[in-house]
Amino acid sequence: MHYLADTDALVADGTLTTNQARIIQHRSRQVMVSLSINTLLCAGIIAAAFGFVFWLANALAVAISGALFLGVGVVILRGGSHLYSMFGNAAALIGAGMLSGGATIELIDKYPSSFAAPALVILGAIAALIAGRAYLRGINTRFVSGSVVLMGVAMHLIGMYYGMAEADLTGWPVPLSHLYATILIASAGAFVDVRAVTALAIMPFAQMLDTSTYYFHASYVFYSPESTLSILQMALLIFGCIWVLRTQPARLGRHAGILAIMGFIFANLCALVGSLWGDVVGSSWGPSYDYNVQTYEEFQALRDAFAAGTLVISEHVYSILWAIALAASAFWAARENRRGLWRLNDMFREEGTSL
Numbered sequence: 001m002h003y004l005a006d007t008d009a010l011v012a013d014g015t016l017t018t019n020q021a022r023i024i025q026h027r028s029r030q031v032m033v034s035l036s037i038n039t040l041l042c043a044g045i046i047a048a049a050f051g052f053v054f055w056l057a058n059a060l061a062v063a064i065s066g067a068l069f070l071g072v073g074v075v076i077l078r079g080g081s082h083l084y085s086m087f088g089n090a091a092a093l094i095g096a097g098m099l100s101g102g103a104t105i106e107l108i109d110k111y112p113s114s115f116a117a118p119a120l121v122i123l124g125a126i127a128a129l130i131a132g133r134a135y136l137r138g139i140n141t142r143f144v145s146g147s148v149v150l151m152g153v154a155m156h157l158i159g160m161y162y163g164m165a166e167a168d169l170t171g172w173p174v175p176l177s178h179l180y181a182t183i184l185i186a187s188a189g190a191f192v193d194v195r196a197v198t199a200l201a202i203m204p205f206a207q208m209l210d211t212s213t214y215y216f217h218a219s220y221v222f223y224s225p226e227s228t229l230s231i232l233q234m235a236l237l238i239f240g241c242i243w244v245l246r247t248q249p250a251r252l253g254r255h256a257g258i259l260a261i262m263g264f265i266f267a268n269l270c271a272l273v274g275s276l277w278g279d280v281v282g283s284s285w286g287p288s289y290d291y292n293v294q295t296y297e298e299f300q301a302l303r304d305a306f307a308a309g310t311l312v313i314s315e316h317v318y319s320i321l322w323a324i325a326l327a328a329s330a331f332w333a334a335r336e337n338r339r340g341l342w343r344l345n346d347m348f349r350e351e352g353t354s355l
Helices: 007-012 018-056 059-078 082-110 113-137 142-167 173-192 195-200 202-209 227-247 250-277 296-308 315-336 344-350
Strands: 212-216 219-223
Touching: 007 018, 018 059, 018 082, 059 082, 059 142, 082 113, 082 142, 113 142, 113 173, 142 173, 173 195, 173 202, 173 250, 195 202, 195 250, 202 212, 202 227, 202 250, 219 250, 227 250, 250 315
Parallel strands: none
Antiparallel strands: 212 219
C-alpha cells in the first residue's frame, strides 16, 4: 500500500530525521521514474505490435514473426539476467501482441461471424488459462504472462461482443453478458493485481441498464436512460465492495475499493442526468415508438399512460436529493477521516500495524 506523506512536516515535528526524509524522497522519485518508463514502454509495445501487424498484412507472416518475438523474449527472461530483462519483456510482449491482435483482426476480417466469434472466445480463454498458470508458477516471466492473461481476456470478450452484435441479440441475455464481462474483467484485474484493469469493469456493469457514452461530431455524450435504477445498481456495487474491503485481504480490498470509487463516480453522472431531465422509472421497458405502425401522437399518449402508472421523479426533486446526498457524503468523509473509501486506521490495520 502506498501512502501520501508530507516529509517536510514530519521532519519539522520530529517524526523523521532529515536523512530519513531524504531517503523517502529519493525512493519516491525512483518509483515515479519507473512508472513513467513502464508507461512509455507499454505504449511503445502496443504501437510496435500493431505496426508489425499492419505492415506485414499477412496472417502467416504475422504468426511467424510474433512467435519468433515471443520465443526470443521468453528465452531472455528465462535466462534470469536482470540486465536484459527489459528487452526480454519488450520482445515477448510484442510477439504476444502480434499473435493476439493479428488473430483477432484476421478472424473478424476474413471469416464469417458464425466461426470468428466462437473461435475468438475459445482461443482467448485458452490463452488466458495457459498464461494464468504460467503467471502463478513463473518468477522472471510474471510481467509477460500477466499481460498475456489480459490479452486472452480481451480476445475472449471481443469474440463474445462481436457475436452478440452480429446476432443482434436482445432481451435478458444482453445484461447477463455484461454482468459476465464485469466479473471477468474485475477478476482478471485482481488476479494480475492491476487496479486500472479492475476499474474498467465498471463499463460493462453500467451497460447492464444501457448507461453508456456516445460520440458524434465534436460531441461526447454520457447517457443514462434509467438514472434512478442505475444509481441503485451502483449503490449495491458500492456496498458490496465496502464489504469486501472490510472482510477480505488487503490485496483484494484495494481492488474492491477502486471499483467502488468508479461506481460512486458513475452514480453521480447518473444523478446529473436525472437532475437535468428527471426520470420516468422503468421507461426503458415501456412503450416504444415505431413510425411504421403508429403516429408520434399515439406513441405520446401511450407514454403518458405508462408514466401515470409508475414512479416519476422531476428534475427539481432530483437536484435537491442529489445535493443532499453530496453534502451528506462530504460530511461523512470528513467526520470519518476517509480518503476515498479508506479510513486511515483501516489502512494501517490492513498492513498489520497500528497507529
